[in-house]
Amino acid sequence: MAVLLQIDFSFPADMMGNALTEGARELAQSINREPGFISKIWTENAQTGEAGGIYVFTERALAEQYAQMHRERIAAMGATDIRVKIFDINTPLTDINHGRYTA
Numbered sequence: 001m002a003v004l005l006q007i008d009f010s011f012p013a014d015m016m017g018n019a020l021t022e023g024a025r026e027l028a029q030s031i032n033r034e035p036g037f038i039s040k041i042w043t044e045n046a047q048t049g050e051a052g053g054i055y056v057f058t059e060r061a062l063a064e065q066y067a068q069m070h071r072e073r074i075a076a077m078g079a080t081d082i083r084v085k086i087f088d089i090n091t092p093l094t095d096i097n098h099g100r101y102t103a
Helices: 018-023 025-031 060-076 091-096
Strands: 003-010 037-045 050-057 080-088
Touching (some): 018 025
Antiparallel strands (some): 003 080
């Protein structure tokens, strides 16, 4: 069963927007190669100094493995107050709303 991984953190506002887009292209490409990865939505709010992402993985163990590795990586980039949550996806309701949870 696919799972949703939510990672949010505090991040300097001046490192968001175009700065993040340009600086994280290689990172974005590398995420596509992670085991079990299906998709990611990048999130940011410069007004509150928060950023993160919503990911979908094929299984919980792979999402947990990625979260641990990514927590260390984003901390090295300047992220603080890193929060990680993993949820099961209710596929019948998600199907009604055209959610993507398969590759």
